[in-house]
Amino acid sequence: MVSTQKRRSIEGELDRDRMEKTKKRKQEGRKLSALLKKSGAKLKRGSADPRVKRLVIDSRRVTPGSLFFALPGLRKDGNAFVDEALNRGAIGVVSNSPRKFGLSKAVFAQSDDPRLTLAKVARRFFRKPDKDLDLVGITGTNGKTTVAHLAKNFLSVDGAKTGCLGTVGYDLVERVLPSFRTTPEAHELCELLSQMRDFGCERALMEVSSHGVDQLRVAELRFKVGVFLNLTRDHLDYHGDMESYFAVKRKFINGEIGPPPKRLAINVDDEYGRRLASESREESVLTFGLSDDAALKATDVELAPNHSLFTLEYEGKRYLTRSPLIGKYNISNTLAALSTAILLGLDIEKCIASLETFKGIPGRMERVDQGQAFEVVVDYAHTGNALENALRMLKEITPGELKVVFGCGGDRDPGKRSEMTRAATSLADFSWATTDNPRSEAQEQIFDDMREGIVEGGEIDFVLDRRRAIELSLKSAQPGDCVLIAGKGHEPFQEFGDTVVPFDDRKVARELLDSIKLGERI
Template identity: 55%
Template sequence: MHQASLKNDSKAKIDLSQDNRANGIPLADLLPKNGVQVTHGLDGSLVFDLVTDSRRVVPGSLFFALEGLREDGNDFIEDAIKRGAIGVVSNRSYPAGDGFSSIQVNDPRQALAKFSRRFHSFPDRELALVGVTGTNGKTTVSTLVKFLLQRENQPVGMIGTVRYELGDRALPSFKTTPESADLYAMLRSMQSAGCAEAVMEVSSHGIDQERVNGLNLAVTAFLNLTQDHLDYHGSMEDYFRAKCKIFNGSNGSLPSVGVINADCAWGRRLLEEIPPQVRVMTFGEALDADFRAREINLSQNGTEFLLECPEGEFAVSSPLLGRYNTSNVLAAFAIASAMGQPVKQSLAILPSFQGVDGRMQEVNEGQPYKVLVDYAHTPDALGNALQMLREFTPGRLQVVFGCGGDRDRGKRLQMTEIACGMADLAWATADNPRTEKQDRIFRDMRKGVSDPEKIQFVRDRRSAISKALDRADDGDCVLIAGKGHETFQEINRTAHPFDDRVVASELLRNKRADWEKC
């Protein structure tokens, strides 16, 4: 589909064309066994690319007309033809032409997944794949699983929010779970680079939009479910039902193992959805969890706890901060175990884990107070982050946060309530407003203000960060939440360069003279 993209976002231009499609495949060989209603004009044309954006069409491309929330790919079929597409796949009837084929299907998104899998020669059959889903923690768990499993000369691939790691190179991420044409191209690149295993974040959008339909996942993991994306799903029940699909087979494939959070009520419900042929492993603090943490000791240097699991009882020392990261470590250990790695091996590797970009990442320019950047952008994540920092902050705790535009409006009040209730001083500012007016976002956020003396609204994010740093003193902590690893701020469909870590570092260097006087 031809979409209005971010003007300065080069991430949208990732192209794996040289990796997997040099020889082309006959169009007739790509047709799935079911779901195709009508075909017109099929000939011996070779397909060199599968495309959903008409602007990316080159001669030999097969164009998939996907219906989106804002635009309909059917409106761009003519543009695709002019650019050299050899055919179109649509849920509508479209006349074939000279050298141009028309394929009508029930569900173009599902068809894209099936075509992509065939086009790239079923790379998921040659990789042991882990799929991690949940509202919070996907990136941390996926990165930790990759870290635990990788060996010298044996790379592990990864697809997620921060980057795509394909074995011999890394690419910037443009979607947590890419469209299936890109996804299968990446999996084939991983396999070609020597990867035998890969881990990927699986978003609810990716599941609902059939991007992982039929994908052969060896292990699927459910971390948690808290409010987010209700602008898309409509209700928590529908949000949950989307997640279930990669566990119960309704997405066209069953995992061998399902790893489930036993401390989450939604996880308990999910246990009832899983067919008996899927082996279940649970994790958490619950007494019946297969991977259970007890005697948890939290400190500002990390976390220690006792792990009870099928292999025995072990003392765990984790460099990750906070109780929520104990859950993430348990999930990663359970996943690694499901992939065949002994717990003792994971225990030996864990202490050297360096964390994840933009996840409780410290910005240190020698100032006498803590400055941390984190991706927390949901009520649950923000609350967990502030609760953890409160325990280790002798002075005042400040938070700079915002709420994204064109997204779930219901969480804005909740996030403001949490910021006001858990921080000594909160600075509400812009996150990624996208196409929504910041004033409207602020109006929704103001409904959650419990104490006007504890929060200030500052439209410009850099100014909000600067004001928070101006108010910081010895022993204080400033949490800059919401954007984490992101290097841009999206305003009116334009990506403006903005990195919380870089901005905070620059501001701190400029303010160095102030604290050195003290």
């Protein structure tokens, strides 16, 4: 029998060998003709056999040997940057628009859908990394990050290396990279999955955003499991209405943008989840929820200030489950993660036992404890539904008053601003509305939209400076109270116009609480 130390040594050698081979392949590049085959792009100019060393969609990142994809965008069109890409050494361009190249010897390939071509080319360029991984995609408005982290915990109980890509970061097991978007662009995603493969990962989890589906970032990937959590108002500045938003989510589940996931885990407590379950092949779906007809369900639910207790029922068996995550919606998140583990053949009892050591998720109901006599919680809740769920849950376990600091993002769906204010002023004893990434929009306009949601009798102040709003909430708190600082969660910045400034709710709260202890004006 091989010892653990010996096994790790062997695995390390294999990982290093894989990475060396990958490095050599990158240096050599791939033939363009092989990459464009069945990609939807037709060669219009130049030789089909230059070697491509890199796939790029940002002209500023082009290096010699790059293939530049001129993608259409909401604000800018990639075709406007083709000349810059060529000047930087691109060996070819993929675009939906014919153009003149002058004296350049670059290759030009035309595609009716450059994004779909990018997805197909990227998968081929990185040698189909999804085929070597048990790939899980998690989609829904709320809870993706929590479910991804819980599922990573469960999928690792048998010792398998499991990577995780999402809002908080890109965990490749051997290293963790900061996240720049929930679902990376297709070429970035395939590169990250290929690195997981090279690091010896057997499984990979990823959050699948509606933008990621609509912009074909996950097109053509082979998912072993697809998970649907819920659908509530968000991103309507992009999608227009809820049915259009749902139609995009459905594309991931039913395979409109590539092969459908082999198995599905669907939340039937959600009305949109029920619709998806009814549309899917019954034998491929594992339903979950608190509903009586869910195949995997939670019963006998008990909620406490520092944990949740429930009975898990599945295939005639009952399992007592204690989770360190608080709130009913986190029971739903736990069921989603357990569904993923079941569909991949993991032992349920081992998964449940692993909850004892689960450390939680950054910026998701994260407590800030500097020894104060009241609770301070930082959470990412940035939709009306998420804020309502968070406040209802905290209200159940708070003996004193419940206070909330929240804001609404600029250049985003203005319709959800009144919904968030309605949730805050109807459930919290006092609210402070403040900034939350106003971007290019005037904060007073955002405040005006938010004021429309104030309920009769609701107490709320509008404070332009977020730090000051947090200060006021903490100064007002008495023993037994709870202060929820909502909207930003793990984010360490604020966006004002084109400027990004450091701002971390957790860090700011700690600093202010320490100042309170010292008796300073904070």
